[in-house]
Amino acid sequence: xxxxxxxxxxxxxxxxxxxxxxxxxxxxxxxxxxxxxxxxxxxxxxxxxxxxxxxxxxxxxxxxxxxxxxxxxxxxxxxxxxxxxxxxxxxxxxxxxxxxxxxxxxxxxxxxxxxxxxxxxxxxxxxxxxxxxxxxxxxxxxxxxxxxxxxxxxxxxxxxxxxxxxxxxxxxxxxxxxxxxxxxxxxxxxxxxxxxxxxxxxxxxxxxxxxxxxxxxxxx
Amino acid sequence: xxxxxxxxxxxxxxxxxxxxxxxxxxxxxxxxxxxxxxxxxxxxxxxxxxxxxxxxxxxxxxxxxxxxxxxxxxxxxxxxxxxxxxxxxxxxxxxxxxxxxxxxxxxxxxxxxxxxxxxxxxxxxxxxxxxxxxxxxxxxxxxxxxxxxxxxxxxxxxxxxxxxxxxxxxxxxxxxxxxxxxxxxxxxxxxxxxxxxxxxxxxxxxxxxxxxxxxxxxxx
DNA sequence: TCAAAAGTGTTCTCGATACACCCATGC
DNA sequence: GCATGGGTGTATCGAGAACACTTTTGA
Numbered sequence: 001x002x003x004x005x006x007x008x009x010x011x012x013x014x015x016x017x018x019x020x021x022x023x024x025x026x027x028x029x030x031x032x033x034x035x036x037x038x039x040x041x042x043x044x045x046x047x048x049x050x051x052x053x054x055x056x057x058x059x060x061x062x063x064x065x066x067x068x069x070x071x072x073x074x075x076x077x078x079x080x081x082x083x084x085x086x087x088x089x090x091x092x093x094x095x096x097x098x099x100x101x102x103x104x105x106x107x108x109x110x111x112x113x114x115x116x117x118x119x120x121x122x123x124x125x126x127x128x129x130x131x132x133x134x135x136x137x138x139x140x141x142x143x144x145x146x147x148x149x150x151x152x153x154x155x156x157x158x159x160x161x162x163x164x165x166x167x168x169x170x171x172x173x174x175x176x177x178x179x180x181x182x183x184x185x186x187x188x189x190x191x192x193x194x195x196x197x198x199x200x201x202x203x204x205x206x207x208x209x210x211x212x213x214x215x216x217x218x219x220x
Numbered sequence: 221x222x223x224x225x226x227x228x229x230x231x232x233x234x235x236x237x238x239x240x241x242x243x244x245x246x247x248x249x250x251x252x253x254x255x256x257x258x259x260x261x262x263x264x265x266x267x268x269x270x271x272x273x274x275x276x277x278x279x280x281x282x283x284x285x286x287x288x289x290x291x292x293x294x295x296x297x298x299x300x301x302x303x304x305x306x307x308x309x310x311x312x313x314x315x316x317x318x319x320x321x322x323x324x325x326x327x328x329x330x331x332x333x334x335x336x337x338x339x340x341x342x343x344x345x346x347x348x349x350x351x352x353x354x355x356x357x358x359x360x361x362x363x364x365x366x367x368x369x370x371x372x373x374x375x376x377x378x379x380x381x382x383x384x385x386x387x388x389x390x391x392x393x394x395x396x397x398x399x400x401x402x403x404x405x406x407x408x409x410x411x412x413x414x415x416x417x418x419x420x421x422x423x424x425x426x427x428x429x430x431x432x433x434x435x436x437x438x439x440x
Numbered sequence: 441t442c443a444a445a446a447g448t449g450t451t452c453t454c455g456a457t458a459c460a461c462c463c464a465t466g467c
Numbered sequence: 468g469c470a471t472g473g474g475t476g477t478a479t480c481g482a483g484a485a486c487a488c489t490t491t492t493g494a
Contacts, residue, residue, distance in 0.1 A: 049295040075269040197472030417445030418491040
């Protein structure tokens with residue numbers, strides 16, 4: 001078996017963040033290519049898939065301690081023209097904040113794109129992002145990963161807005177607040193956020209809280 | 221980079237079937253190992269992940285046209301002592317029936333194991349099966365993959381029993397029947413299954429039917 | 441005529457949804 | 468005092484859950 005026949009294992013990471021009332025994703029452009037792509041890299045010997053994902057995330061954003069989860073593995077033989085690459089794709093949700101993008105090695109540039117206005121990407125990366133967004137939206141509906149997209153302290157309105165942006169629909173304020181307070185996964189920090197209008201209580205995600213609703217069954 | 225450093229990509233397939241009122245999984249024992257393992261193999265050059273899964277399934281069971289879905293990719297560096305292997309794991313649900321097991325090459329034996337009575341398996345395969353079963357049960361609750369475990373024609377009681385076995389809990393007969401008939405995914409074949417007691421109507425999964433319930437939202 | 445499995449409706453409870461006004465602050 | 472966003476309660480509807488008897492057949 002010669003080198004050309006060997007299969008490379010890559011890890012790609014779909015990095016999502018809220019910005020300007022939109023869900024955005026980080027894309028990079030390598031010096032040797034003309035299309036934007038999902039950041040990724042070849043897995044190191046002795047490196048687990050998850051740690052490769054964390055490493056790539058750190059290389060691109062400088063952030064550690066971020067929510068990262070495996071999404072799917074893409075391995076069509078012709079997805080990369082140059083050589084056979086099997087990509088294990090992860091997604092990461094990072095808290096809304098100002099990020100200084102680090103230029104990774106061999107990278108021409110990196111930028112955040114609104115997920116509803118994506119250009120044509122390299123390889124099968126459009127397909128991967130479609131898949132990732134569907135999964136993230138689903139997951140947001142029935143687990144509490146949504147908090148990963150917010151800073152440590154937030155107001156209920158900010159939380160609701162985050163949900164509305166990702167799900168792409170309007171939610172009822174009273175119902176939203178009742179439900180989330182009943183779930184008992186937040187606690188008031190005591191602080192208030194001031195600005196225009198009445199100041200808002202700040203909340204924090206309760207340590208160790210975890211909720212995952214049971215799916216409504218098809219055949220109960 | 222020498223050969224020892226290279227990473228191999230394998231595809232493993234968790235093959236599930238209903239048998240004797242239990243959910244069972246197909247395991248194999250290779251000549252050179254002393255523990256049972258999930259069937260799998262190294263992916264071929266030019267072969268997609270999904271077709272590798274289908275190929276492995278065919279090699280083990282002789283069956284084609286089976287429901288196959290990607291589960292998760294396992295890639296811890298030490299999961300196989302001999303060499304670095306990244307396993308893309310699929311699961312397959314095959315209809316209850318008598319299967320003649322084909323002895324794959326290099327295989328010492330193959331056997332069906334009740335999922336509640338698994339031995340200690342090779343590599344991290346116990347962990348993989350735990351994960352697979354959780355996913356299959358979840359999926360059964362909110363999609364219609366359950367039909368994949370039944371033959372083409374079945375009675376409502378058989379269908380209910382299949383669900384009860386996989387979910388591990390008793391379901392109410394009247395609620396089950398009302399819900400599944402309302403869903404409009406079955407049609408009566410006109411045939412009846414006779415046996416002890418009153419004969420039962422036979423049903424068939426309606427072609428092209430597809431249901432996936434919306435998850436109950438965490439924060440509506 | 442009896443055993444065995446198929447088939448069939450109703451009631452209650454609880455969560456999901458829809459909806460409109462008062463409150464605290466800064467300017 | 469007014470503009471701005473924060474905060475609160477109630478009524479309706481529908482889905483989920485619990486529950487027991489009649490029907491059809493073969494032995």
